[in-house]
Amino acid sequence: MTDFRFQADSLTCSGIPLDQIGNQYGTPVFIYSAQVLERNISVLKSAFETRGIHVSYAMKANSNIAILEMMQRAGFGVDIVSGGELYLAQAAGFEGNDISFAGMGKTRREMEAALEANVAQFNVESAFELEMLNEAATKSGKRPEILLRLNPDIDAQTHPKITTGLRENKFGMPPEEVFQHFVDREKYPSLDFTGIHCHIGSQILKPLPFMDLVDYLVNYTGNLGKAGARLTKVDLGGGFGVDYKTPFRDILETTPFLGEIAEYASEKLGHYQLYIQPGRVLVANTAILLTQVIGLKHNDLKTFIVVDGAMTDMLRPSLYGAYHALIPTRKRSGKMTVDVVGPVCETGDYFAHDREISTVLPNDFIALGSAGAYGYVMASTYNARPFAPEILIQTDGTVKTIRKRQTYADFLALNS
Numbered sequence: 001m002t003d004f005r006f007q008a009d010s011l012t013c014s015g016i017p018l019d020q021i022g023n024q025y026g027t028p029v030f031i032y033s034a035q036v037l038e039r040n041i042s043v044l045k046s047a048f049e050t051r052g053i054h055v056s057y058a059m060k061a062n063s064n065i066a067i068l069e070m071m072q073r074a075g076f077g078v079d080i081v082s083g084g085e086l087y088l089a090q091a092a093g094f095e096g097n098d099i100s101f102a103g104m105g106k107t108r109r110e111m112e113a114a115l116e117a118n119v120a121q122f123n124v125e126s127a128f129e130l131e132m133l134n135e136a137a138t139k140s141g142k143r144p145e146i147l148l149r150l151n152p153d154i155d156a157q158t159h160p161k162i163t164t165g166l167r168e169n170k171f172g173m174p175p176e177e178v179f180q181h182f183v184d185r186e187k188y189p190s191l192d193f194t195g196i197h198c199h200i201g202s203q204i205l206k207p208l209p210f211m212d213l214v215d216y217l218v219n220y221t222g223n224l225g226k227a228g229a230r231l232t233k234v235d236l237g238g239g240f241g242v243d244y245k246t247p248f249r250d251i252l253e254t255t256p257f258l259g260e261i262a263e264y265a266s267e268k269l270g271h272y273q274l275y276i277q278p279g280r281v282l283v284a285n286t287a288i289l290l291t292q293v294i295g296l297k298h299n300d301l302k303t304f305i306v307v308d309g310a311m312t313d314m315l316r317p318s319l320y321g322a323y324h325a326l327i328p329t330r331k332r333s334g335k336m337t338v339d340v341v342g343p344v345c346e347t348g349d350y351f352a353h354d355r356e357i358s359t360v361l362p363n364d365f366i367a368l369g370s371a372g373a374y375g376y377v378m379a380s381t382y383n384a385r386p387f388a389p390e391i392l393i394q395t396d397g398t399v400k401t402i403r404k405r406q407t408y409a410d411f412l413a414l415n416s
């Protein structure tokens with residue numbers, strides 16, 4: 001199921017021409033399809049929840065309140081990594097019991113806020129965090145559940161900047177250290193050691209790394225059990241990838257292996273309460289970033305299409321060299337090979353290099369695909385560029401602004 005499609009040579013969402021939205025709301029603008037999000041939610045539910053694996057949405061991928069509310073209404077939990085995310089999750093209606101707190105550098109203040117909120121579990125990543133959390137928990141008179149994040153040294157076969165489960169990465173703890181903490185758990189009387197957490201990376205497009213992770217954990221948790229640990233929970237993290245080349249395809253076409261992984265995990269580890277923490281796969285294909293062509297310039301080597309969207313709206317190409325499809329919203333004949341760049345004063349401000357796209361003219365609109373994950377949440381106001389608005393096309397076809405464009409006056413709001 002896709003909701004973004006060409007109708008009469010014009011790219012639409014739920015039948016509404018994107019050009020119309022661009023003209024009405026201005027650009028750059030993020031445009032979301034509620035239909036696609038509902039579809040993704042239902043696929044994740046039937047792949048995982050029906051097999052007893054609880055989905056905890058990793059809200060770092062997209063923390064707009066309207067999106068969070070849809071996840072909450074779906075019955076998903078939420079995975080947070082900061083005090084700010086805790087605040088937003090609660091604002092969207094998640095209860096403490098729905099929230100797991102990950103993150104490898106939680107501050108004392110963030111721990112206290114999460115204890116106050118009675119979050120369901122803390123995923124702990126270091127010895128110093130055990131000490132700090134035990135102290136904070138003792139002071140609060142609470143005994144939170146903790147899962148230790150284990151770094152299994154499994155290659156997720158993804159981009160180096162989004163690989164997290166290798167020994168050289170900063171995330172989690174080596175298996176021997178996690179084991180020792182379980183053995184020494186009496187040292188932390190205010191912490192209830194209930195499980196293991198892993199997250200091996202992001203944008204993983206093959207099932208094998210997840211199968212390897214499950215196999216690894218079968219063995220590892222078995223050994224922990226023999227050593228006397230009473231484990232009840234295993235959190236397998238997120239990381240399910242999407243196809244950035246074809247952004248308007250259904251989740252089951254781009255990420256067909258969700259059921260296979262769920263089946264394997266529940267078969268091998270189903271004696272534990274299992275969790276996953278997907279972010280990207282739930283939201284990436286729900287949105288496009290619409291940007292307008294300001295002008296074209298040429299030199300002897302290249303043609304540059306200068307658009308009004310920039311790295312400040314979508315950082316991924318600049319940060320990771322990530323590929324995003326660029327689709328002119330109006331079909332014209334002919335093709336051109338171009339660099340698509342933003343107006344920011346950085347050479348790294350680009351959406352594509354040497355990309356063949358259909359012909360565009362000044363004032364045409366271009367949709368950047370798969371903009372729903374790690375898009376707005378990574379935006380900045382560099383060059384004093386306001387945050388773009390977010391528009392949701394609801395399932396009944398009505399258009400709702402779910403975040404307004406920042407104004408210049410907002411830039412001064414925090415000054416004293």
Ligand SMILES: Cc1ncc(COP(=O)(O)O)c(C=O)c1O
Nearest residue numbers: 058199202238239277278279280
């Ligand atoms: C601990 C943890 N869980 C879940 C996720 C979500 O990953 P993804 O959006 O690839 O599913 C991340 C992403 O960085 C993470 O660090």
